[in-house]
Amino acid sequence: MTDSQLTGTIAAAAEKARARDAEDVLAHLRDRFVPAPPGTIYLNGSSLGRLPAATSGRLARMVEEEWGSNLAEARTQWLDLGERIGDSIARHALGAGSGEVVVGECTSVQLYKLAVAAVRARPGRGTIITSDDNFPTDRYILDGVAADHGMNVVTLSTHADTGLDLDALRAALDENVALVSLSLVSYRSSALLDMAEVNQLVHDVGALVLWDLSHAVGAVPIELEATETDLAVGSGYKHLYGGPGAPAFLYVRRGLQDRLRQPVQGWFGHRQQLAMLPAYDPDPTVRRFQTGFPPVLSLTALAEGVGLVGEAGMDAVRAKGLALAELLQDLVAEHLFPVGYTLASPPDARRRGVHLTLRHPEASRLHPLISRADLAIDHMPPDLLRLSTTPLNTRFTDVVEAVDRIRVVTGELLVGGV
Numbered sequence: 001m002t003d004s005q006l007t008g009t010i011a012a013a014a015e016k017a018r019a020r021d022a023e024d025v026l027a028h029l030r031d032r033f034v035p036a037p038p039g040t041i042y043l044n045g046s047s048l049g050r051l052p053a054a055t056s057g058r059l060a061r062m063v064e065e066e067w068g069s070n071l072a073e074a075r076t077q078w079l080d081l082g083e084r085i086g087d088s089i090a091r092h093a094l095g096a097g098s099g100e101v102v103v104g105e106c107t108s109v110q111l112y113k114l115a116v117a118a119v120r121a122r123p124g125r126g127t128i129i130t131s132d133d134n135f136p137t138d139r140y141i142l143d144g145v146a147a148d149h150g151m152n153v154v155t156l157s158t159h160a161d162t163g164l165d166l167d168a169l170r171a172a173l174d175e176n177v178a179l180v181s182l183s184l185v186s187y188r189s190s191a192l193l194d195m196a197e198v199n200q201l202v203h204d205v206g207a208l209v210l211w212d213l214s215h216a217v218g219a220v221p222i223e224l225e226a227t228e229t230d231l232a233v234g235s236g237y238k239h240l241y242g243g244p245g246a247p248a249f250l251y252v253r254r255g256l257q258d259r260l261r262q263p264v265q266g267w268f269g270h271r272q273q274l275a276m277l278p279a280y281d282p283d284p285t286v287r288r289f290q291t292g293f294p295p296v297l298s299l300t301a302l303a304e305g306v307g308l309v310g311e312a313g314m315d316a317v318r319a320k321g322l323a324l325a326e327l328l329q330d331l332v333a334e335h336l337f338p339v340g341y342t343l344a345s346p347p348d349a350r351r352r353g354v355h356l357t358l359r360h361p362e363a364s365r366l367h368p369l370i371s372r373a374d375l376a377i378d379h380m381p382p383d384l385l386r387l388s389t390t391p392l393n394t395r396f397t398d399v400v401e402a403v404d405r406i407r408v409v410t411g412e413l414l415v416g417g418v
């Protein structure tokens, strides 16, 4: 579909959007990604971030030059790659210092390591708190940790569309709570929590906080140090553009590092890794949260994505993210509410990450039709559709075009289907 087919108020919106694209300070970054097939609009970056254009060349050079010809020498350079890329994520996207973040296994395993370390550090306390809009893998991991440690999990009920009410958290907190683990941005509703306030509430009862930043990192500004965050993990394959199965990072506040012990004690966490000593002796720094050889190829890909986020700068990412969100929301209200959609996200864009979730009773019939109209979005059964307007590679005109395609497809289904 081309813009010439847009009519009425949506054509006027497209005109304005073209002007905003022309002024967009992040517009050049779009060309740093491999283009989507012609005519396709990709608004599914909350499931998997797009491929940076330089990643494949960087991987090929890595494989051929470093792995292929420089083996032994390169091996020693790779030993601290998880720490170096961790420092880069910390600086560009987390508001954390160097020596507080390492990259290694998938998010689920990183969460497991830190959850166990946290409950071990609060012996005698019997409760882990999470919420029912936390990502399923997080809930499975926390249930397993609780069972292994004779603890119970309190799962706070959240509002499906607007997320956790902090009064519910306040009411659940007491001195029996060891750990509170929540997502900063809900994968479902996009609801964004107040990190500083949650940290304060949890610290008031002497418990630790473990954040999952998967839908937040690279999407919204994060200040781990300023908010006195204890622990965090986050995915590398959404808004950090590390590719499918990209390794995840973990963060441990510097002052806590030598007091926490993680359960998978491997040689990369040893104080004298290469001395090959018979007994485990954890390194005093963030290195102790590592286990084995870092996934060097995956980290090479992740470095490229993190570099793009650093180039953009999180303030510019947030400013454009809010502008895209406001445009999307206005168009949704005007063109999609009349064909049966409602918001399944907080109505204030400042209280969300970079995705907006819509509810429609026919979502599961609509999703394949929307895909066939060359618009990639996510469907969460039974009735949710998630549109992710990632600031690094989404144009204002893409937003207008996307809403128009959804409007057309939905109109056709409703006319033909009833």
Ligand SMILES: *Cc1c(COP(=O)(O)O)cnc(C)c1O
Pocket: 106, 107, 108, 109, 135, 137, 138, 183, 187, 212, 214, 215, 235, 248
């Ligand atoms: C994507 C995502 C994960 C991914 O977990 P992996 O173990 O890396 O596959 C975990 N938690 C949240 C909140 C996510 O959005």
